[in-house]
Amino acid sequence: MSKRSRGKSDRSQGVEFAAVVWAARHPGSVVAPSALLASLSQLGSTTTGAVLGGAAVGLGAWYRAHPDTFDTYAAPVLRSWRRRWAGAYTGRSWSDLMGSCNLTRTHPRTGQILVPRVIRVRSWSSSVDTVRVRLVHGMSFKAFVDATDDLADTLKAERVAVERAAPGEVVLIVQRDEPFAHIIPSPELAEDVADVDPMSLYVGEDEFGHEYREPLYGTHFLRAGETGSGKNSLPAQRLRAAAPLIRAGLVRPWVIDPKMMEWSWLKPILDGRYADNPGDGLELLNDFVANMERKQKRMQRAKLRKAPLSPEFPIDWLIFDEIGYTMAYQPDFAHAICGQTAIVASTGRTTHDVIEALVQEPTKDTVPVRELLPHRVCLRVSSSSHPDMVLGDGMRARGAVADELPQGEEYAGIGFARAPKTRQPRRIRIAYTDDAQCSELVSFVKSPTTLRAVS
DSSP, X not given: OOHHHHTOOSOOOOHHHHHHHHHHHOHHHHHHHHHHHHHHXXXXXXXXXXXXXXXXXXXXXXXXXXXXXXXXXIHHHHHHHHHHHSSTTSHHHHHHHHHHTTOOEEOTTTOOEEOOEEEEEEEOSSSEEEEEEEOOTTOOHHHHHHTHHHHHHHHTOSEEEEEEEETTEEEEEEEOSOSOOSOOBOOOOOOSXXXXXXXXXXXXEETTSOEEEEOXXXXXXXXXXXXXXXXXXXXXXXXXXXXXXXXXXXEEEEEEOTTSSTTGGGGGGTTTXXXXXXXXXXXXXXXXXXXXXXXXHHHHHTTOSSOOSSSSSOEEEEEETTHHHHHHSOTTTHHHHHHHHHHHHHHOTTTTEEEEEEESOOOTTTOTTGGGOOEEEEESOSOTTHHHHHHOTTTTTTTOOGGGSOOXXXXXXXXXXXXXXXXXXXXXXXXXXXXXXXXXXXXXXXXXXXXXXXX
């Protein structure tokens, strides 16, 4: 069958029609020059210059007078426009970038070089851009995943991550420098139970400046990171966020603390639910499982498939520090501790029984129950294999380079988590809780309160 009978041609689209299509896709690039020309012809250069000068003065005054609103609303728009049209994301610069990273394809009939098209650029901050890209035919998401290192080096960026956006589209997250230049302080304590949503606790921020939130219950948690990475900031901030619920008896923390020092400050509000060695830890775990089974029996008698959050069915929250120490390096207790932990992790969801495990080495040999702890954060780790162990296969290739995070106290609490909807890696920083705020939490919980319903 001939090419004519198939309705296909070897010729590419005319330049003039390609220009029309481009103008339709980028109306702002047509409207702005047209408006400028119309103003010059109708109002004259003096009036037009006065209007443009007034706009510039207004922006400058806004920039100086109210940095918060300018940086929130105006700066991202201006940065996005500049980086879209005066940077590497347009024209020959973009084509050269795609070609040098082997991200172009050749049309099989016309021989035309096909280049992935930039749909939108957003500059969330001076540190992070997102570039939404439409793939060309014959190209897969994996092609961009495999090219992240090349893209980062060519763009002179610290990191490029890739995530799926829609069928045939990807989003490049271009990190130009460290987005978390400052420590994020822990917010003030909420005053009342009604002020807390236990399914959305504030924990920190993500690389786009959005709040990073986590549920308190309904899942189990794994936090991985080497010494000094800031693992303890996660449960500490969650404890502060849930403080009114703890004071009201709707949340009961339990702690296994093999280091004997990290969580001893919580002892005044734990009512004996604290252990600092493997033997006592196993006994505490046995009590935790027995308590869970009593709640299961109450639900069975009441014919409940889902328990309401109440003093009768509180959230029992086990913070298990250095879980690898007890499961891998204490042979006298490891098997029993592993078994009891697995029971809670596999059956405790409906009774609001939660495990939050902290570990330095997240291998299966160290944490045999790792796959039962689905909600995960990976802070700075020592091996390039650890991000995939914690966050899932292929996460490091998509940008979760937790083994490359900088060391030092000023970088503690920086890591990666999976976005809840897309399950793609997000760079986050956990809010820091200092010693004074830990003492404030204990004093708050010990103060009297009136129980109110959870919304």
